Amino acid sequence: MKINPRCAHCLLTRVHYEARLSTDDEQLLHKAVMTGIDELNRTYKPGKPAGEISTAVHQKVYEVLGDEDPYLELKKLSNKTAEDIFPVAQKRVYEDDVSDKELFRRSVLASVIGNTFDFGVVGFDVAPEIFDETFKQTFENGLDVDDTSSMFEMLDNVVYVADNCGEILLDTIVFDIIKKLGGKITLVVRGAPILNDATLDDVYDYGIDKKVDRLLTTGSNAIGVNFEEAPNELFEAFDNASLIISKGMANYETLSEYNLGPIAYLLKTKCESVASDLGLDTGCTIAKLVNEQ
């Protein structure tokens, strides 16, 4: 996905947000924001992938803040909230006696709802205390774009690119069902902390490594996946996958730049740039399969 003019102020909003998470020092806040503006000024070109610009901006701001992980506390809170909501989600997926295909659809829906766990995007923060109600409502509404039937036929060898902390706990419901159906899973998380994205720390903290067949990282703290920094194993895994599942907007922004497939984008359209790139409105829950050849 290419940069949209509306991405600039949203990106700077997030820079200010993470700078405030990191420090109360007014001079350092100025410096962080000015660094974000300068880097944005340097990297913003029409037609350039949005993820490339946001990666450059956030990495530089982290450097100036002298903080490897400004979102650390929020990520803990996000994981904690997901722990609380997990039994509710699990129960809703498995209740009644339904087909494997319906089970899979429900698990995907639960994981997409998990994608509403995203701190710092303008207008779509969901406070933990209202997540419970949001979850129930969204589960009843179902998916706005639902390609889970087609995805269901492609679960032999799945590469699953995770997104945020918290959310990754709900992804494990999908993992369980893919395993139950006899499929293999390669889980991919960020190579180092960026925003509130899941890393190996979260995977090990929750024993998620034991639920999947293979564990890889994106090789860096890029937003989404930066192919220039990704390990060869990841390219091979993408090549050999029966299905790539990409969670969240940042992975969509970056993976949609490459000719990968079949790939299913599981996300909530939280911003206008991503929504319009997908030809959808904001606020949609989607499991959209592309490059299905």
Place this chain on the structure above:
Amino acid sequence: MKINPRCAHCLLTRVHYEARLSTDDEQLLHKAVMTGIDELNRTYKPGKPAGEISTAVHQKVYEVLGDEDPYLELKKLSNKTAEDIFPVAQKRVYEDDVSDKELFRRSVLASVIGNTFDFGVVGFDVAPEIFDETFKQTFENGLDVDDTSSMFEMLDNVVYVADNCGEILLDTIVFDIIKKLGGKITLVVRGAPILNDATLDDVYDYGIDKKVDRLLTTGSNAIGVNFEEAPNELFEAFDNASLIISKGMANYETLSEYNLGPIAYLLKTKCESVASDLGLDTGCTIAKLVNEQ
């Protein structure tokens, strides 16, 4: 008021907003936003007045858009809405038989409520259709900071620096009462279109020139008042005033940089930067008198 780190993304939000008001051309939108970023990068320094930076950014963006007045349609809408609300406001100010001091307080309150007419500031847009209800509620709540009693003693020779379109119609209720009390009014509007601020066009369209004793402009399309571009008559008027009344955030941002007084700031604290500079929360309606010597 000095630039606050949180001003940067808000300013860019407004740049994007006005660019979209002006054009649908995606390339021009990119160019406008990139110009805003570049100008922000060039001008943002800690300790610099916020108004200086926002003026530079908006003026450059207008130039690139090739549009002298992107807010023209919105300003018309704003005036139209104020026309609709005017009789409601007028009635509430004059109802019952109250003292002149109470009449003045009510008129100030009505004009501060008029300050909620502000399109484009993140989080505080008030849709015309809900203004009516908002007005009634706010009128009943009164002013959060109310220095109208002291102001009432200083109405001999008032310089009134207006803010937005729409709002300026409600300001005329204050003018009427100052005139009734025997005071003189010098009204100051922008010298050329900037944002949704009132200019001479609005003054003449509504015959407001006939309600005041003297009419001046800020001499330019700066945000608020830029002393480097203001005419000598304005400095003289400020020097000779028994009271300066400054409407809205942009005038506060710029006039608070100079040692003027006595000066009363009439505004709603719509953003955190202005609110915290005043030692208040956002969402307050204030008539705050300073430099009262």
